[in-house]
Amino acid sequence: MAVTAPCQGEGCRRRTAEGRSRRRTAATGRLCRPCREHLDAGLAELAHLYEECGRMLAGAAPGSLRERTTGGDLPGLPFNGAAADVRARMVSVLGSWSGLVAQERGFASPPRHVAALTAFLRRNGDWLAAHPAAAEATEEVARLVRAGRRAAFPEPARSIRLGACPEAGCSGSLTVAVRHSGDDSGQPVVCDAAPAHRWTSDQWSELSRTMDAGRAPGTAAPAPTERWLTAADIARLWHTPTGTVYRLASEQRWRRRNHAGRTYYNETDVRTCFDRRAAART
Template identity: 45%
Template structure:
């Protein structure tokens, strides 16, 4: 962020947000900003979406610290673990996220006289989201939007979250919504969605770990008379269930749980043992009852 003091945008002008800047680069016209702001509705929505996404990207980059983005390992000299493989792209992406969010948060604190958040990505992103109305009403909003977009793109390249394809799932599960759901699927986990998105309503979107619960709703709508069935389809890292054949009971591999909930596999096995998840074994592989998985991990997420 530049050191220039943020100044309020007094009139609606051409949007300076990340999306409209990209449009201009491809020869398209930028959209008009909303009255009294520097962003159009689309760029404003994108800004909020990417701010919400940054904490998860930050954590995912941490899981990639020992895997070089281009498969070439850099060596760290000295220290207690000489020769430790280091993904410098992940380190730089994480550092940039903290630095940029902290810089913009400091500007808000200075201008508004509010209490500063902790220097933790989740707190910084949440703080900026709470002040997004105020930020959108400043001439520097375009710069803010573009910097946040760059952070998200950079981190997504590191963790390879940019989906290679979208898989059609079925109709939106929200009552009265005419939209269709698609799952954004990443290349390294073709059976595990990163995000489920409705094509009609921007607010109808769910993180990947909620796929199991959504698929139950989809299955119930497809076959209202379905009942519990232990012959249910298995969800693994290798296959995404299809709505037209979704049974009520689902058995989930440890790899799928780890990816859907963004936790280490070791944590999955620990909870399975401690919470005595129901399990079944097929062809030497263990699968866990999705209801047990959801109950344990949902409770943990709410308590943190």
């Protein structure tokens, strides 16, 4: 019988800090499946964040989805030191881990470009997940992702309107504050008319179903409301790396629409996808 042990990944380390037990590792590694998937998604997201930080150097407005443009930097714009620092750290940290993999596996080192480095590490992800330094790899990648989000999306918190409050007799609307601070902790979903009506973002799937049904017990049923969310909104409501959101949106063919240069995904498609993923893990 395969022997497993407590996971050493960054996600399970945070579970311990919250008073929860660590998950068990996969049979051949030092990481549980969620932490292994989180490492892969973090590496995928870093390639995207590196490009986003590059646009910040060029004076682009914050935002996760923008069209590429040709031409040089706009004149007279201040140098974005935070974005430059994060990009340099990405190259340094990812280069170090790639060097370790290449040396111990006898491979040629990849070019010191973030896209090449992340692709190389993802190809060797299973090997890295079984390495004695797997815990440090997950922590450093997670720190880079948080730093990259802070530098690439520095705008202050904004509120997303999610729909009418489902509590009986309440005429308020539910909102959630989205912060691009790199903090993965969930923000509460709060009613703007009655702050006592609040839910954690972990409860969003079940709450959303209640809203789609049109009522809480004992209330009249208004017509269901279609909700549309950005990739950043989805990442924070479901505590999922943005890289995973982009991958799932493509694989699962979520309905989408564009408005003012941003892409929004149909919340029902998103919720159905994450409900299936959660059921598969139980």
